[in-house]
Amino acid sequence: MLWKHKDLLGIEGLKKEEIELVIETAISMKEILKRTIKKVPTLRGKTICTLFYEPSTRTRSSFELAAKYLSADTMSISVSVSSVQKGESLLDTVKTLEAMGIDALIVRHSSSGVPYLLANNLKCSVINAGDGMHEHPTQALLDVYTVFEKKKRIDNLKIAIIGDIMHSRVARSNIYAWRILGNSINVCGPSTLIPPGIEDLGVKISYNLDDAIEDADIIYILRLQLERQKKGLFPSLREYHLLFGITPERLKKAKSDVLVMHPGPMNRGVEISSEVADSIHSVINEQVTNGVAVRMALLYLLLGGGKIDETSHS
Amino acid sequence: MIYQEKAKILDKEGIRRSLKRIAHEIVEKNKGIDNIVLIGIRKRGVPLAHRLQKYLKEIEDKEIPVGSLDITLYRDDLNLRLDQPEVGKTEINFSIEGKDVILVDDVLYTGRTVRCALDAIVDLGRPKTVQLAVLIDRGHRELPIRADYVGKNVPTSRKELIEVRLEETDGIDEVVIAEWKEE
Numbered sequence: 427m428l429w430k431h432k433d434l435l436g437i438e439g440l441k442k443e444e445i446e447l448v449i450e451t452a453i454s455m456k457e458i459l460k461r462t463i464k465k466v467p468t469l470r471g472k473t474i475c476t477l478f479y480e481p482s483t484r485t486r487s488s489f490e491l492a493a494k495y496l497s498a499d500t501m502s503i504s505v506s507v508s509s510v511q512k513g514e515s516l517l518d519t520v521k522t523l524e525a526m527g528i529d530a531l532i533v534r535h536s537s538s539g540v541p542y543l544l545a546n547n548l549k550c551s552v553i554n555a556g557d558g559m560h561e562h563p564t565q566a567l568l569d570v571y572t573v574f575e576k577k578k579r580i581d582n583l584k585i586a587i588i589g590d591i592m593h594s595r596v597a598r599s600n601i602y603a604w605r606i607l608g609n610s611i612n613v614c615g616p617s618t619l620i621p622p623g624i625e626d627l628g629v630k631i632s633y634n635l636d637d638a639i640e641d642a643d644i645i646y647i648l649r650l651q652l653e654r655q656k657k658g659l660f661p662s663l664r665e666y667h668l669l670f671g672i673t674p675e676r677l678k679k680a681k682s683d684v685l686v687m688h689p690g691p692m693n694r695g696v697e698i699s700s701e702v703a704d705s706i707h708s709v710i711n712e713q714v715t716n717g718v719a720v721r722m723a724l725l726y727l728l729l730g731g732g733k734i735d736e737t738s739h740s
Numbered sequence: 741m742i743y744q745e746k747a748k749i750l751d752k753e754g755i756r757r758s759l760k761r762i763a764h765e766i767v768e769k770n771k772g773i774d775n776i777v778l779i780g781i782r783k784r785g786v787p788l789a790h791r792l793q794k795y796l797k798e799i800e801d802k803e804i805p806v807g808s809l810d811i812t813l814y815r816d817d818l819n820l821r822l823d824q825p826e827v828g829k830t831e832i833n834f835s836i837e838g839k840d841v842i843l844v845d846d847v848l849y850t851g852r853t854v855r856c857a858l859d860a861i862v863d864l865g866r867p868k869t870v871q872l873a874v875l876i877d878r879g880h881r882e883l884p885i886r887a888d889y890v891g892k893n894v895p896t897s898r899k900e901l902i903e904v905r906l907e908e909t910d911g912i913d914e915v916v917i918a919e920w921k922e923e
Binding site for chain 1: 826830
């Protein structure tokens with residue numbers, strides 16, 4: 427199996443074998459992370475630029491570390507001190523960066539679709555690090571990898587995705603990924619946070635948490651995106667916690683070897699209780715570590731030589 | 741272009757004899773095997789390293805560790821290649837610090853694979869020595885690298901191919917010399 431895409435814009439449209447290739451490559455990258463000298467010369471001479479129009483700690487630093495561990499040079503553009511503030515358009519900004527010779531652009535933007543626009547206008551590889559409420563593909567891939575590491579399989583699993591489905595790009599990318607791999611998915615949250623038509627993606631909807639997590643292999647808890655909710659889509663944080671917060675008692679409904687996952691940052695005491703976040707079921711810290719391995723794998727697949735199909739943008 | 745096998749250089753018995761001789765040479769050169777570890781270069785170096793481990797156990801009655809090394813991430817030709825090499829697993833579950841590392845591969849040709857392997861090994865620790873054992877040395881070095889133990893020297897032309905087939909990876913033990921010919 428060869429990776430033939432110029433960019434990684436979303437999980438939608440990827441083949442099962444492509445997801446498996448990323449996971450297989452990430453296994454080798456994880457071995458590098460365990461070494462004393464965490465560095466290989468693979469991408470020496472390549473330059474990778476991160477351009478984040480939204481705040482981020484883990485995704486951005488994870489990409490930067492992944493690039494550095496593969497010996498690529500990195501550059502990060504901070505939007506608040508860039509010419510964006512002088513009114514330079516997004517396309518002009520990225521064209522300037524490309525003219526300076528970057529090989530890959532990692533972009534996060536609050537508008538859905540921005541990475542697609544950039545990929546169509548740039549020759550360098552574009553990686554979507556989160557676009558609005560649309561997709562966050564590298565998060566889904568690192569989630570799949572984490573499950574593979576723990577469960578030794580990525581199919582025939584019962585997955586419950588809990589919380590703010592509407593505003594969550596992580597949820598959408600995870601739904602695509604787990605469906606491509608052949609798993610059953612329950613989504614659950616307040617009805618105001620479940621987007622209409624989500625069942626078309628092949629998921630079951632539940633408004634009752636206990637039903638949704640019954641016999642689940644994986645409980646995927648989403649962050650309540652308080653910054654995106656000014657309209658009061660649920661009455662109070664306290665009520666949300668009572669109805670949809672994952673607590674040790676709630677966890678008993680799921681399988682005894684259930685994995686608890688969260689893309690971070692967590693609102694402890696809201697969508698997840700501290701006891702659960704720190705319990706043996708939680709793989710939240712592993713998700714962070716595996717994020718570096720998976721992003722190394724993607725950078726290798728996108729930039730490590732290989733024949734690129736310029737017409738393909740996924 | 742048609743693929744044509746020209747001659748069989750080694751059969752099952754020939755491979756066994758060559759490896760057994762290499763095992764004896766390793767014991768002799770290192771005055772025993774107490775400080776030895778074997779690292780096979782993926783992919784056919786790994787089964788060869790396991791076979792050497794078996795022969796060394798027969799000679800010295802000691803089991804020495806075997807690891808496998810994937811050099812994909814150390815290649816210097818990634819930009820030149822059209823097909824992207826799949827990254828394999830490196831599994832070295834022991835320390836190589838201060839050890840005499842015997843690097844094992846099937847064919848020694850330009851020396852570039854061995855150079856990558858040396859880069860990879862120094863990232864994993866600081867061995868006392870690194871020695872190289874190969875089943876076939878076919879010449880045409882592009883770097884100043886030589887093998888310490890050679891199963892068979894096979895002078896070849898650059899047009900020729902050396903195909904090492906092993907039970908573990910290909911279902912048969914043999915080494916053949918082949919060529920692509922114009923139809």
